[in-house]
Amino acid sequence: MxxxxxxxxxxxxxxxxxxxxxxxxxxxxxxxxxxxxxxxxxxxxxxxxxxxxxxxxxxxxxxxxxxxxxxxxxxxDAQEKIRVKRKDEFFQDYILKMVIEAKSLGLNQDTVISLVERGFKQK
Missing domain, CATH: 1.10.10.10 (Winged helix-like DNA-binding domain superfamily/Winged helix DNA-binding domain)
Incomplete structure (x- = not known):
């Protein structure tokens, strides 16, 4: 620690x-x-x-x-509780913000999904 x-x-x-x-x-x-x-x-x-x-x-x-x-x-079940909590935090901290930004840029859902897929391929 x-x-x-x-x-x-x-x-x-x-x-x-x-x-x-x-x-x-x-x-x-x-x-x-x-x-x-x-x-x-x-x-x-x-x-x-x-x-x-x-x-x-x-x-x-x-x-x-x-x-x-x-x-x-x-x-x-501690590890699973942490996993669920972190998934929720990921959604709140990243996904919702990404969707808001995507909408402000005029991107549709299909475009955002293709960008996410591209990101997975790069990393």
């Missing part, structure tokens, strides 16, 4: 995003324990309350579960 202490993004959100991404890419698998609040706060010199606030976001999102006296563990 790496944190940007100069970023305008709050540290607790950085904690949540870093752990979420680690779950998504499989660094923390279903049923696996994630590093404790104490470990993260000690290793990165972050206030434990800040780390806990980030982890509580993941608990609220249904990605990790607190097991009293044992720690935080990745839930079985």
């Amino acid at each position: 790496q944190f940007n202490f100069d970023s305008s993004e709050p540290l607790y959100l950085q904690v949540a995003k870093q752990i979420e991404n680690a779950i998504f890419v499989g660094s923390f698998e279903a049923g696996e324990q994630v590093p404790s609040t104490t470990e993260i706060s000690r290793d990165f010199q972050i206030n434990p309350a800040t780390v806990l606030k980030g982890m509580n976001i993941l608990v609220s999102d249904g990605l990790i579960q607190k097991k009293r006296g044992r720690g935080m563990f990745v839930l079985e």
